[in-house]
Amino acid sequence: MHLVNLEGRNQSAPVAFILLDFNTEDLQILLFILFLAVYLVTMAGNILIVILVAFDPHLHNPMYFFLGNLSCLETCYSSTILPRMLFGFLSGDRTISVPVCLAQLYLFSFFAATECYFLAVMSYDRYLAICKPLHYAMLMNGRICILLIAVSWICGSLGSSIVIFLVSRMNFCGPNKINHFFCDLTPVVMLSCNDTHLVEIAAFIISCIGTLPPLLITLTSYVCIINNILRIPLTTGKQKAFSTCSSHLTVVSCFYGSLMIVYVLPDISSVSEVKKLFSLFYTLLTPLLNPLIYSLRNKEVKEAGRKCFRKLHRLKIQKRRSKRKL
Numbered sequence: 001m002h003l004v005n006l007e008g009r010n011q012s013a014p015v016a017f018i019l020l021d022f023n024t025e026d027l028q029i030l031l032f033i034l035f036l037a038v039y040l041v042t043m044a045g046n047i048l049i050v051i052l053v054a055f056d057p058h059l060h061n062p063m064y065f066f067l068g069n070l071s072c073l074e075t076c077y078s079s080t081i082l083p084r085m086l087f088g089f090l091s092g093d094r095t096i097s098v099p100v101c102l103a104q105l106y107l108f109s110f111f112a113a114t115e116c117y118f119l120a121v122m123s124y125d126r127y128l129a130i131c132k133p134l135h136y137a138m139l140m141n142g143r144i145c146i147l148l149i150a151v152s153w154i155c156g157s158l159g160s161s162i163v164i165f166l167v168s169r170m171n172f173c174g175p176n177k178i179n180h181f182f183c184d185l186t187p188v189v190m191l192s193c194n195d196t197h198l199v200e201i202a203a204f205i206i207s208c209i210g211t212l213p214p215l216l217i218t219l220t221s222y223v224c225i226i227n228n229i230l231r232i233p234l235t236t237g238k239q240k241a242f243s244t245c246s247s248h249l250t251v252v253s254c255f256y257g258s259l260m261i262v263y264v265l266p267d268i269s270s271v272s273e274v275k276k277l278f279s280l281f282y283t284l285l286t287p288l289l290n291p292l293i294y295s296l297r298n299k300e301v302k303e304a305g306r307k308c309f310r311k312l313h314r315l316k317i318q319k320r321r322s323k324r325k326l
Contacts (some may be wrong), residue, residue: 016095017191019088020182022276029271032089038284039082045291046071046078056304062140063129064300066122069149073118074287077111079103081182081283099173101183106164106289108182112259112282113210114187119252120214120221121148126248127221131228158208165200180276182283186263211259218252251289 022031053059075079084104088094097105128136164184178187189196205326230317258281261274 016097017095017101018177018180019094020177028089033087036086038288042078042288043075046075049291052304052308058300059304062125062145063212065145066125070290073111073115074290078287080107080176085181102164102168105183105188106160109163110156110160112150113159114297115216116211117152117155120217121152122248123221130225159210161204163203166202168170170194205293215256250293251286254289255286259317
């Protein structure tokens with residue numbers, strides 16, 4: 001490790017950080033059960049959507065292609081934070097090594113940035129489907145869908161790689177306690193004994209590039225969608241159009257709303273617990289909402305799920321019959 005001079009003394013850089021999470025020692029088991037349930041539902045729901053989109057021909061269209069990619073991202077996103085968090089609740093061990101912490105920071109920022117682009121792509125897809133239905137097939141063909149998803153993954157990766165490269169070159173000394181339940185950028189940078197202005201400026205610029213354009217695309221798409229819906233003369237037509245977009249809008253509001261609260265509020269001790277609480281919305285609640293909202297409120301997804309379970313049931317019956325014959 002690097003040796004860093006701190007107040008005239010040589011001190012070795014810490015080999016591990018300590019995550020302070022929620023400071024609720026008496027509720028460890030209860031929190032473990034709660035977050036384990038959230039993780040299992042999140043994983044099962046998102047993996048099920050990926051399977052249905054991949055194997056059901058009725059879901060082979062742009063809307064469900066984007067939904068399948070979002071579910072795949074949410075599966076990885078949740079697995080970046082929750083398993084380590086659950087281990088801490090169960091064992092009481094809050095330590096996390098510096099390399100693992102930096103890896104978690106990179107993966108979290110990568111998936112969060114990519115989700116911003118995914119949500120923008122999905123809102124643009126809904127805009128074309130509702131406002132440009134006659135041109136939808138031409139403007140959102142298979143090649144364009146793959147290109148949009150590839151650009152989203154690449155943009156998310158590039159910005160995160162630059163930030164993590166700068167953070168990895170920093171020296172850490174003295175305090176090693178991270179006032180958070182995972183390795184987020186701000187609390188990690190606060191532990192550095194280097195000048196952090198370059199990292200902070202780079203992170204600010206990259207965050208603006210990674211969040212503001214997707215947010216503007218999303219908001220513009222929905223302004224156009226709502227304006228178009230209001231022109232629909234029949235009430236039933238309006239209800240159907242609103243139903244199509246309400247699920248996506250719910251996820252977008254939860255994700256961006258919590259992000260703004262956490263990263264816009266000043267970094268002072270009086271609001272640190274509030275920021276940690278709202279961090280749960282974009283790290284835990286958004287990945288949980290995705291499969292629940294899209295599966296419970298979408299007839300095509302529910303029908304694909306029923307077909308899948310019926311096929312599995314028939315396969316079980318066939319296996320039993322073949323065993324009896326043997």
